[in-house]
Amino acid sequence: MKIINCFLLFNFIVAGVYAQVITPPMSPRGKITQQVGLTEVDVDYSRPSARGRNIIGGLVRFGEMWRTGANKNTIVSFSDPVMIMGIPLAAGKYALYTRPDARQWEIYFYKKYDINGIPKNWKEDQVALHISVPSNYFDPMVETFTISLSNLTRNGANLNLIWEHTLVAIPFEVPTQTKALESIDKTLSATPISSDYYQAAVYYLQQNKDLLKAQKWMEKALDMREKPAYWMYRQYALILAERNDKKAALKAVKKSLELAEEAGNKDYIIMNNVSIAEWSK
Numbered sequence: 001m002k003i004i005n006c007f008l009l010f011n012f013i014v015a016g017v018y019a020q021v022i023t024p025p026m027s028p029r030g031k032i033t034q035q036v037g038l039t040e041v042d043v044d045y046s047r048p049s050a051r052g053r054n055i056i057g058g059l060v061r062f063g064e065m066w067r068t069g070a071n072k073n074t075i076v077s078f079s080d081p082v083m084i085m086g087i088p089l090a091a092g093k094y095a096l097y098t099r100p101d102a103r104q105w106e107i108y109f110y111k112k113y114d115i116n117g118i119p120k121n122w123k124e125d126q127v128a129l130h131i132s133v134p135s136n137y138f139d140p141m142v143e144t145f146t147i148s149l150s151n152l153t154r155n156g157a158n159l160n161l162i163w164e165h166t167l168v169a170i171p172f173e174v175p176t177q178t179k180a181l182e183s184i185d186k187t188l189s190a191t192p193i194s195s196d197y198y199q200a201a202v203y204y205l206q207q208n209k210d211l212l213k214a215q216k217w218m219e220k221a222l223d224m225r226e227k228p229a230y231w232m233y234r235q236y237a238l239i240l241a242e243r244n245d246k247k248a249a250l251k252a253v254k255k256s257l258e259l260a261e262e263a264g265n266k267d268y269i270i271m272n273n274v275s276i277a278e279w280s281k
Contacts, residue, residue, distance in 0.1 A: 027070035032147065037154045037176030039082065045074035045096075049144045055164040060100055065108075067117050068098045068161065069145060075113050076159070083173040089129045098161070104132050105161075105168045114153075131170075138167035152229065160161055188217075193208075197221035198232060205239050215239050230259035237275065246279045253279070 017080040027048040034041050049072040050189040053059050060066050068074040075092040093114040109129040112119065119126075145163040184200045198221040204214035217235045223227045233256035240249035253275045260268035 010139045027145075032149065034149045034151070034152070034157075036152055037174045038179045039174035039176070040079040041157070041159075042077045043074070043147050045147055046070040046072065047145050047147075050102055050141075050164060054213070056100060056166045057102065060163075062101050062117070065098065065118050065122075066098050066100060068130075069147075072116050073097070073113070073118075074147070078174075080175055080179070082175075084129055085131050085133075085171060087129055087131065089172075094128060098270070100135070100166075102135065104134050107133060107168075107170055108130050133170055135256075136167045136169070138162060138165050174214060194221045194224035197224070198235070201239065202235050205235065205242065208242075211239055211243050217242065227252055228259075230256045230263060230265065232256075233259065234268060234272065235241065237272075241275070247257045250276065250279050 025046075027046040028166040030043075030045055030047045032041070032043040051237070070174045074096040075093055078089065078091050080091050082089050082091075089109060092111075093113045094109040094111065095115060097108040097110055097118065099108075107130070108127055110119070111126045111128050112123075141164060142162050146160075148160045148162065150160055150169075151156045151171075154176050156171065159170040159172060161168040161170070180203055184203065185258045187196050188200060197217040201217035201221060203212040204210060204217070215236075218232070218239055222232055222236065225232070233252050237249045237252035237256060240246075240252055253272050257269060257272035258271060
């Protein structure tokens with residue numbers, strides 16, 4: 001009996017050593033990964049909730065540095081150099097600290113990001129960027145602290161801090177055009193294929209750059225395809241229309257319509273018919 005009791009006691013002790021109670025955190029981690037233009041933006045942060053407390057100006061006190069979340073500090077990373085309110089910020093990871101106030105917030109991108117909370121010894125040479133942005137009233141009330149990206153364009157976005165009735169938007173710009181043009185030059189000077197010429201031509205059209213060059217690239221893309229697709233003729237027609245060559249644009253868009261009807265693509269059929277009506281005036 002003593003042997004059995006000792007065995008049971010041993011199992012109880014071992015189980016006690018290895019057992020762990022698992023409960024949900026009060027401020028769960030949140031992660032964002034978003035491509036803005038050709039730049040990847042990542043945010044890793046904790047998300048505390050109000051739970052009936054007065055937050056902005058209360059729990060998050062005005063005039064004091066905040067870790068911009070809870071627990072471990074918030075980390076923001078950019079895969080490329082960006083511009084924040086006209087100030088350059090190098091590619092990399094940063095801790096995001098803020099100093100809230102009623103009318104505006106001070107924003108700090110801190111180079112040393114592997115810190116649990118506010119640095120005990122704040123070092124100005126670790127501040128990669130410091131700006132002030134307006135604090136805006138937000139409705140409805142947001143219970144859980146939220147970081148989001150909005151107003152996405154190919155060239156930038158807003159990094160938003162939202163909690164309770166407060167919204168702080170941090171606008172930034174990404175080097176999309178520089179990267180795109182470098183890619184076009186490098187690819188087209190090597191051994192480009194049809195899709196390379198097509199993508200380059202469409203980008204030039206969308207950015208309203210050298211449309212004659214865009215036309216020539218699109219013609220190469222069409223020539224290199226045994227059976228060019230309706231969407232290629234559609235873009236070719238748009239380039240010609242932008243160059244005020246309506247006769248050639250009509251010919252191209254009618255070809256796109258013909259191929260779209262064969263493929264049964266209703267969206268392109270509608271778009272092409274609208275263009276034919278517009279360019280026939």
